[in-house]
Structure formats: structure tokens, C-alpha cells
Amino acid sequence: MKTTYLKTVGSTQSYLKELLKNKNLQFPHAVISDIQTDGIGSRDNSWKGMEGNLFLSFAIDLKDLPKDLKLESSSIYFAYLLKDVLNNLNSSVWLKWPNDFYIDDLKVGGMITNVVSNTIICGVGLNLVNSPNGFSILDITISKEQLVNKYFKIIEKKISWKQVFSKYKVEFHRNQNFFTHNNTLKISLGDANLQDDGSIIINGERIYSTR
Numbered sequence: 001m002k003t004t005y006l007k008t009v010g011s012t013q014s015y016l017k018e019l020l021k022n023k024n025l026q027f028p029h030a031v032i033s034d035i036q037t038d039g040i041g042s043r044d045n046s047w048k049g050m051e052g053n054l055f056l057s058f059a060i061d062l063k064d065l066p067k068d069l070k071l072e073s074s075s076i077y078f079a080y081l082l083k084d085v086l087n088n089l090n091s092s093v094w095l096k097w098p099n100d101f102y103i104d105d106l107k108v109g110g111m112i113t114n115v116v117s118n119t120i121i122c123g124v125g126l127n128l129v130n131s132p133n134g135f136s137i138l139d140i141t142i143s144k145e146q147l148v149n150k151y152f153k154i155i156e157k158k159i160s161w162k163q164v165f166s167k168y169k170v171e172f173h174r175n176q177n178f179f180t181h182n183n184t185l186k187i188s189l190g191d192a193n194l195q196d197d198g199s200i201i202i203n204g205e206r207i208y209s210t211r
Helices: 012-021 071-088 144-155 161-175
Strands: 002-009 029-036 054-061 094-096 100-103 106-116 119-126 179-182 185-188 200-202 205-207
Touching: 002 012, 012 029, 012 054, 012 106, 012 119, 029 144, 054 144, 071 094, 071 100, 071 106, 071 119, 071 144, 071 161, 094 161, 179 205
Parallel strands: 002 029
Antiparallel strands: 029 054, 054 119, 094 100, 100 106, 106 119, 179 185, 200 205
């Protein structure tokens, strides 16, 4: 994956989208910054960027995604691949539906995805060494370069959604005491039924990740 390294940027996602708009991009392409001043989090919230953490966005042509991956579940797919890499490095991080990285009951990062033209753009924020109040940091020590290289190698394998989901559903019970948001509503995941396409059904309503 071709990678652009920056010292500081407002948002790696916005930077990547600008490259895409100007057609100045070779796929797949990633942007990594040491400092991010205006990161984008879930539901258009800001993601506070503290130096030393991982600020990454990458773009992949839709035709290069696994054939069985539903775009609405892209956040789960790419987040789970990163979680798997971290677990193999002895981290206890787990994935809260649909896109948040947790250590025990504290968030350490997250992922959001957007489709732009014929491209999917994935943004990752992960607290490697610093965290604001109410959050935590990763429980292992690894350089950004090592982590990203291992992650990109897994992405390039184009592992099927079916393979990823077969492992994710085994761990889904960890969501039981947590909440998610559907538009402006805060919803308990305790009553959620996970579906094969990554959506959940709560009170008869099917909800897909919109992040």
C-alpha cells in the first residue's frame, strides 16, 4: 500500500478525500500523521489527537474488497482485522459493535468508513501512548510503523467477510453491557441479535453500522 507520512494534519480522512477529489491518488493509498488536530469520530464527533498515537486513513477501490462484504459492515470488517492483529501481539483489545476498540470497559480507539465515488475510505484513531480523560491506551507497546505494516499485510490478503464474521460473532456477547447509537437514540446492546451480514436487530428493527 502506498503510504504518505505527515508531521501534522487536520484530519487524515479529509486529507485523503482531497487527494481523491483531485484524482491525485494511486490505490490502495494510506495517510499517516504524527499529529492530528481535527480528527473525525463517530456521529461527526471530534477525535482528540494526542501526539504519539495512531492517526491513519486509507483508501481502497471497491472492486478490491472481498466479494461477500456488505459495504454497511465495512467498519466491522476492517476494525476486526486490526483487532486480530493486536490480539496476535498479546493485546486484550476487543471490538464493541460496530467500530470501537476497547480495553476492558474503556475505549482506546475507533474506526469509521465512508464510500466516496468507487472508493472506500477507512479512518483509524488508536491511543497507543496517550489518552484523554475517560479513555485508555493500548495495553501493549508497538511502534506505529510495525503495527501499520502488519495491518496492511492482513488487508492485502482479502480475507472473506464470512471468515471474519465467524470469529466476530463468537465474541459478540462482550457487547451485552454496552450501548450503541441509532441516529440520536442511545440503545442497549443487551437485547441485540447479531445477523450474518453484521447488522443487529433490536425490538424488531434492523440496524446497520452507519460509520
